[in-house]
Amino acid sequence: xxxxxxxxxxxxxxxxxxxxxxxxxxxxxxxxxxxxxxxxxxxxxxxxxxxxxxxxxxxxxxxxxxxxxxxxxxxxxxxxxxxxxxxxxxxxxxxxxxxxxxx
Amino acid sequence: xxxxxxxxxxxxxxxxxxxxxxxxxxxxxxxxxxxxxxxxxxxxxxxxxxxxxxxxxxxxxxxxxxxxxxxxxxxxxxxxxxxxxxx
Numbered sequence: 001x002x003x004x005x006x007x008x009x010x011x012x013x014x015x016x017x018x019x020x021x022x023x024x025x026x027x028x029x030x031x032x033x034x035x036x037x038x039x040x041x042x043x044x045x046x047x048x049x050x051x052x053x054x055x056x057x058x059x060x061x062x063x064x065x066x067x068x069x070x071x072x073x074x075x076x077x078x079x080x081x082x083x084x085x086x087x088x089x090x091x092x093x094x095x096x097x098x099x100x101x102x103x
Numbered sequence: 104x105x106x107x108x109x110x111x112x113x114x115x116x117x118x119x120x121x122x123x124x125x126x127x128x129x130x131x132x133x134x135x136x137x138x139x140x141x142x143x144x145x146x147x148x149x150x151x152x153x154x155x156x157x158x159x160x161x162x163x164x165x166x167x168x169x170x171x172x173x174x175x176x177x178x179x180x181x182x183x184x185x186x187x188x189x190x
Binding site (some may be wrong): 017020028029030032034039040041042046047048051054059072073074075076077078079080083 | 108110113123127130143161176178179180182
């Protein structure tokens with residue numbers, strides 16, 4: 001059979017140890033977006049976020065996320081529903097590089 | 104700083120206390136956490152469901168289910184030990 005697995009346990013390409021205690025942004029499947037301080041995690045990418053806030057979505061367009069948030073506090077985020085984890089500091093919005101691209 | 108917190112340990116500590124569960128869609132459940140399994144299927148006592156009114160999705164309908172429910176862990180996205188702050 002091809003593919004990985006069967007190697008050493010606890011290997012992840014995502015180094016959450018480095019992000020512990022840092023502010024992170026988490027995107028979930030289904031469109032939810034959260035931010036908080038990463039206080040813990042496991043190999044399945046279940047996360048513990050402190051002072052977590054959820055970004056509220058536009059009532060007219062649920063795919064658009066607004067700047068408004070609601071406070072959740074200390075939460076557990078299910079790894080099965082996580083699509084992205086990134087440091088808040090590492091984010092910078094740039095102009096859309098794909099507009100006007102041919103092919 | 105302090106050692107990291109394991110997510111499932113935090114959930115385990117919350118057994119017996121109020122919990123607020125936010126699902127993948129717009130549904131939320133609150134109640135007392137009685138237990139959970141490896142897949143994070145969850146047993147909630149005195150459960151209350153908050154979901155959008157199908158006829159007016161901007162309105163949230165609160166349904167007191169009462170009693171114990173088994174909540175399928177498939178769509179559980181966020182769990183908040185301590186429950187939901189009532190506005």
